[in-house]
Amino acid sequence: MVLLGSGLQYLKEGVTPHMWCPGCGNGIVLAIIFRVFEELAYRNEETVVVTGIGCWGKADDYVVTNGFHGTHGRALAFATGIKAFNPRLHVIVLMGDGDCITIGGNHFIHAARRNIDVTAIVVNNFNYGMTGGQVSGTTPAGMYTSTTVYANPERDVDICALAAVAGANYVARGTPYHGFELEINMKEAFDKKGFSVLEVVSPCPTHYGKNNAMKTPVEMLKWIKNRALPKAEYDSLDPSMKDDYFPIGKLVDKDVPDFNARYDEIRARAMKGRTA
Amino acid sequence: MEMFPNQTRLIQGNQAMTHGALYAGARFYAGYPITPSSEIAEECSVLMPKLGGMYIQMEDEIAGIAAVIGASLAGAKAFTATSGPGFSLMQENLGFAVMGEIPCVVINVQRSGPSTGLATKPAQADVMQARWGRHGDQTLIVLCPASVVECFELTVQAFNFAEKYRIPVILAADEVVAHMREGFSIPEEGELAVIDRKKPSCSPRDYKPFKADADGIAPLASYGSEYVFHVSSSMHGPDGFSNNDPANAARKIEQLHSKIEVHRDEIVITRSFQIEDAEVLLVAFGITTRASRAAARTAREAGIKAGVLQLLTLWPFPDKEIRFAAERAQTIIVPEMNYAGQVAGEVQRVVGPDRDIRRVNRYNGQIITPDDILKVMAL
Ligand SMILES: Cc1ncc(C[n+]2csc(CCOP(=O)(O)OP(=O)(O)O)c2C)c(N)n1
Ligand code: SF4
Numbered sequence: 001m002v003l004l005g006s007g008l009q010y011l012k013e014g015v016t017p018h019m020w021c022p023g024c025g026n027g028i029v030l031a032i033i034f035r036v037f038e039e040l041a042y043r044n045e046e047t048v049v050v051t052g053i054g055c056w057g058k059a060d061d062y063v064v065t066n067g068f069h070g071t072h073g074r075a076l077a078f079a080t081g082i083k084a085f086n087p088r089l090h091v092i093v094l095m096g097d098g099d100c101i102t103i104g105g106n107h108f109i110h111a112a113r114r115n116i117d118v119t120a121i122v123v124n125n126f127n128y129g130m131t132g133g134q135v136s137g138t139t140p141a142g143m144y145t146s147t148t149v150y151a152n153p154e155r156d157v158d159i160c161a162l163a164a165v166a167g168a169n170y171v172a173r174g175t176p177y178h179g180f181e182l183e184i185n186m187k188e189a190f191d192k193k194g195f196s197v198l199e200v201v202s203p204c205p206t207h208y209g210k211n212n213a214m215k216t217p218v219e220m221l222k223w224i225k226n227r228a229l230p231k232a233e234y235d236s237l238d239p240s241m242k243d244d245y246f247p248i249g250k251l252v253d254k255d256v257p258d259f260n261a262r263y264d265e266i267r268a269r270a271m272k273g274r275t276a
Numbered sequence: 277m278e279m280f281p282n283q284t285r286l287i288q289g290n291q292a293m294t295h296g297a298l299y300a301g302a303r304f305y306a307g308y309p310i311t312p313s314s315e316i317a318e319e320c321s322v323l324m325p326k327l328g329g330m331y332i333q334m335e336d337e338i339a340g341i342a343a344v345i346g347a348s349l350a351g352a353k354a355f356t357a358t359s360g361p362g363f364s365l366m367q368e369n370l371g372f373a374v375m376g377e378i379p380c381v382v383i384n385v386q387r388s389g390p391s392t393g394l395a396t397k398p399a400q401a402d403v404m405q406a407r408w409g410r411h412g413d414q415t416l417i418v419l420c421p422a423s424v425v426e427c428f429e430l431t432v433q434a435f436n437f438a439e440k441y442r443i444p445v446i447l448a449a450d451e452v453v454a455h456m457r458e459g460f461s462i463p464e465e466g467e468l469a470v471i472d473r474k475k476p477s478c479s480p481r482d483y484k485p486f487k488a489d490a491d492g493i494a495p496l497a498s499y500g501s502e503y504v505f506h507v508s509s510s511m512h513g514p515d516g517f518s519n520n521d522p523a524n525a526a527r528k529i530e531q532l533h534s535k536i537e538v539h540r541d542e543i544v545i546t547r548s549f550q551i552e553d554a555e556v557l558l559v560a561f562g563i564t565t566r567a568s569r570a571a572a573r574t575a576r577e578a579g580i581k582a583g584v585l586q587l588l589t590l591w592p593f594p595d596k597e598i599r600f601a602a603e604r605a606q607t608i609i610v611p612e613m614n615y616a617g618q619v620a621g622e623v624q625r626v627v628g629p630d631r632d633i634r635r636v637n638r639y640n641g642q643i644i645t646p647d648d649i650l651k652v653m654a655l
Contacts, residue, residue: 067506077339081346110335270325
């Protein structure tokens with residue numbers, strides 16, 4: 001018997017304890033995904049969980065819906081083919097920051113531009129957890145990782161701003177600390193037609209925490225919590241303060257027709273023989 | 277161009293491959309344009325939406341093959357087309373298609389390299405890349421057309437093999453074959469066999485996407501059907517989930533190879549032209565077959581018994597067929613448009629180190645002529 005409201009019916013049997021470190025944010029995010037699946041009554045048959053490669057990319061190991069675990073950085077391109085050919089499927093794409101934004105940044109931009117109706121859940125832990133905590137495209141300047149031991153000389157990219165400017169229909173940010181809000185935004189993201197992005201700023205105490213003088217998982221989580229501000233509050237900050245914080249909650253919400261809707265129009269034109 | 281069954285028209289190799297794909301039931305194309313394959317993309321952008329299918333121009337070739345893989349698992353017969361630089365970019369995901377046993381077809385219209393090379397000129401220098409371009413233990417099927425008709429027929433065949441054996445199939449065309457125009461009429465529906473992947477018939481609860489039947493191939497469901505399944509690029513068990521057991525890994529690698537080895541006689545296609553009494557055997561593939569046949573005809577007129585063995589399947593390599601043809605021949609010649617003699621080396625392996633193989637190689641972006649070949653026959 002599965003507790004109603006827990007979403008545990010989506011958890012594969014016999015695979016726990018999971019592989020993630022104590023204090024990692026991944027488990028919390030996956031638990032919320034399961035709850036939202038239940039809230040939205042997603043059926044396993046009509047749901048495909050597509051993952052990238054990385055710690056977060058191992059999430060498909062624990063899921064009983066259709067699963068797809070591809071190559072590093074390409075999850076959104078695989079997901080595009082799945083969704084484009086069968087628009088009835090719910091396609092949820094789970095990627096780390098390295099996977100989605102660093103090696104896979106080009107696919108991210110174009111998935112947003114194309115407005116393909118999938119939801120990207122990007123767990124941003126500021127580094128490459130799986131391979132030992134190397135620098136990522138989302139590591140803030142001046143922070144330490146296993147390949148920036150003298151501090152990161154490069155700047156980080158703002159995942160949500162990138163998604164917005166590239167054309168995503170829905171963009172939100174959350175953290176595992178703010179589980180309740182995260183669940184609300186996740187549900188909105190899943191429900192949204194068109195490309196939706198949920199960035200989860202999440203702790204990797206094992207590498208990022210350790211490399212940046214956060215000795216315990218609790219310190220790492222607090223570091224995130226103290227920087228997360230609701231969007232309205234963040235917007236009212238003095239610009240000189242903004243670098244120390246990031247906005248959470250819903251950031252973009254629009255209803256531009258998604259790729260499949262647009263392509264249906266193209267098919268109708270093609271069948272009538274109209275070109276230019 | 278519309279589909280005009282049984283009406284002879286002048287069509288290009290690239291068009292013939294496009295129509296071959298559509299004939300085989302392909303309804304999904306994703307790719308990134310590159311000379312000399314771009315006509316395939318253009319033709320698909322026109323025809324796919326008309327047929328209720330889909331054309332997507334992706335952001336690069338990595339994404340092109342990725343979308344093809346995704347669509348295939350959603351139930352599509354899916355393909356992409358490219359050339360040298362794009363084919364190089366596709367390798368990692370092609371390896372995934374091997375590992376995940378995902379049917380798909382990749383047309384590589386070979387052009388002269390390395391790198392950007394002579395972008396508009398032909399070559400046959402991707403023979404080894406097609407077979408060995410990916411890391412790890414893996415195998416796949418490579419076919420190679422020499423005419424517009426073969427462009428069509430081998431594309432249908434490529435889909436049939438991909439579907440039947442759950443494997444990526446590469447069509448290694450070349451710039452000349454792809455751009456050449458020849459008279460051709462599209463066969464009626466049913467004239468050529470079209471094979472669809474084997475679907476599961478067990479109860480959804482029992483379905484395991486990598487549990488092979490006696491023929492070595494597991495049935496493949498589609499996302500969205502009543503069968504829920506898991507596909508992974510990581511080493512996996514019959515249920516598709518990660519599995520680190522050494523015995524399982526060995527079994528999987530063996531199965532990836534044996535499903536092709538067991539059916540190799542069905543997969544290896546060769547064509548022979550007067551090899552029964554040939555003293556001079558030309559082993560040829562792709563566009564070079566044409567020059568080889570012309571050279572063989574001229575040689576016969578001059579009293580030299582020459583014949584041609586054309587390799588339509590490059591991988592798995594036609595060992596048996598070459599060994600058999602080579603038995604009676606005194607001289608073996610392998611003309612090919614690459615420097616290293618990629619096929620000649622394989623032929624040498626097949627016939628043994630004691631046999632002398634005469635090589636004819638061009639790697640300047642020009643095709644091999646009958647004269648080039650006649651020269652090494654000492655005519
Ligand atoms: C093409 C390729 N390059 C490199 C790797 C090695 N690799 C595996 S996961 C990973 C980074 C993962 O970082 P991220 O996406 O941020 O996920 P996390 O582990 O932090 O959840 C790398 C570099 C790979 N698997 N494939
Ligand atoms: S290494 Fe970091 S991201 Fe990976 S499981 Fe551990 S805490 Fe999580």
